[in-house]
Amino acid sequence: MSVRVLEHPSVEEIRLEAVLHALADPARLEVVCFLARTEGEAACSEIDLAVSKSTGTHHYRVLREAGVIRQVYRGTAKMNSLRKADLDALFPRLLDSVVSAAAKRLRRDQGTTSGARRSRAHQGE
Amino acid sequence: MSVRVLEHPSVEEIRLEAVLHALADPARLEVVCFLARTEGEAACSEIDLAVSKSTGTHHYRVLREAGVIRQVYRGTAKMNSLRKADLDALFPRLLDSVVSAAAKRLRRDQGTTSGARRSRAHQGE
DNA sequence: GTCGTAGTACGACATTTGTCGTAGTACGAT
DNA sequence: ATCGTACTACGACAAATGTCGTACTACGAC
Numbered sequence: 001m002s003v004r005v006l007e008h009p010s011v012e013e014i015r016l017e018a019v020l021h022a023l024a025d026p027a028r029l030e031v032v033c034f035l036a037r038t039e040g041e042a043a044c045s046e047i048d049l050a051v052s053k054s055t056g057t058h059h060y061r062v063l064r065e066a067g068v069i070r071q072v073y074r075g076t077a078k079m080n081s082l083r084k085a086d087l088d089a090l091f092p093r094l095l096d097s098v099v100s101a102a103a104k105r106l107r108r109d110q111g112t113t114s115g116a117r118r119s120r121a122h123q124g125e
Numbered sequence: 126m127s128v129r130v131l132e133h134p135s136v137e138e139i140r141l142e143a144v145l146h147a148l149a150d151p152a153r154l155e156v157v158c159f160l161a162r163t164e165g166e167a168a169c170s171e172i173d174l175a176v177s178k179s180t181g182t183h184h185y186r187v188l189r190e191a192g193v194i195r196q197v198y199r200g201t202a203k204m205n206s207l208r209k210a211d212l213d214a215l216f217p218r219l220l221d222s223v224v225s226a227a228a229k230r231l232r233r234d235q236g237t238t239s240g241a242r243r244s245r246a247h248q249g250e
Numbered sequence: 251g252t253c254g255t256a257g258t259a260c261g262a263c264a265t266t267t268g269t270c271g272t273a274g275t276a277c278g279a280t
Numbered sequence: 281a282t283c284g285t286a287c288t289a290c291g292a293c294a295a296a297t298g299t300c301g302t303a304c305t306a307c308g309a310c
Contacts, residue, residue, distance in 0.1 A: 004276075016226050020149035024142050025268085045286065055269055057288060062267095076277045076286045094222040101141050101216040129306075150298085170256065180299055182258060187297095201256045201307045 004073045011086050014067035022066035027051055028059045029102050036099045041079040129198045136211050139192035147191035152176055153184045154227050161224045166204040
């Protein structure tokens with residue numbers, strides 16, 4: 001059986017710069033905010049990014065390799081969850097401050113961003 | 126009179142992604158940590174980065190344009206300071222968490238990376 | 251004025267990054 | 281086995297990024 005195991009960095013391998021870089025992209029930040037909101041697992045297909053699927057895969061990989069999210073296969077789906085405990089242990093309050101700042105900003109300039117179509121529930125909080 | 130005024134983003138113009146991106150570089154993170162430690166102004170030449178002067182200028186500009194630092198000319202020197210109040214107002218606890226995480230990390234692997242040395246000509250050719 | 255120091259501007263370059271489409275694999279359902 | 285869904289791998293590409301050296305400007309000191 002193809003176990004389909006995904007490589008994740010251990011806690012010691014998580015690097016601050018990589019985490020910051022992973023968070024410094026709009027699409028990835030959206031994923032992180034979504035996961036922070038749901039506080040559980042979400043399939044890639046649940047999070048409606050304004051990019052193609054290949055690009056989405058790329059962003060999920062960046063997040064996983066930076067240690068920001070954990071990914072497991074479940075059936076045909078790939079479930080994502082925040083590595084909140086790990087990140088909090090390494091960088092206390094970092095994730096919270098980024099997520100709440102992003103949420104605040106999203107609330108403020110909803111509609112200002114032209115172009116990309118986003119749908120999905122940014123308001124359910 | 127050479128006015129030599131430097132452009133800074135206003136508080137409203139500071140974007141979270143830009144700040145995160147600015148912080149996601151080792152040289153720039155070092156600058157930020159230095160400024161956080163000194164809690165005042167520091168000339169570019171006071172912070173010994175392991176890059177050339179032109180590259181240093183580039184990094185300082187990235188930090189300034191992201192809204193992370195403020196730069197003013199004073200004589201021949203260019204003084205840098207953290208925009209801590211502005212950043213704290215926009216992204217509460219973000220700067221603190223990043224700086225303390227970086228400080229912790231620096232403390233941990235001090236010695237593996239022998240200090241900032243420059244003066245390296247290009248190798249090989 | 252000249253000189254040295256601090257930093258800049260510019261062009262060049264290699265690398266990384268974000269983006270996509272196409273072709274493919276893994277799985278569940280039929 | 282066949283089909284559809286979910287996601288991946290790969291190659292391609294443009295744009296951004298980090299790096300440098302050289303030539304330059306701004307300022308203070310002499």
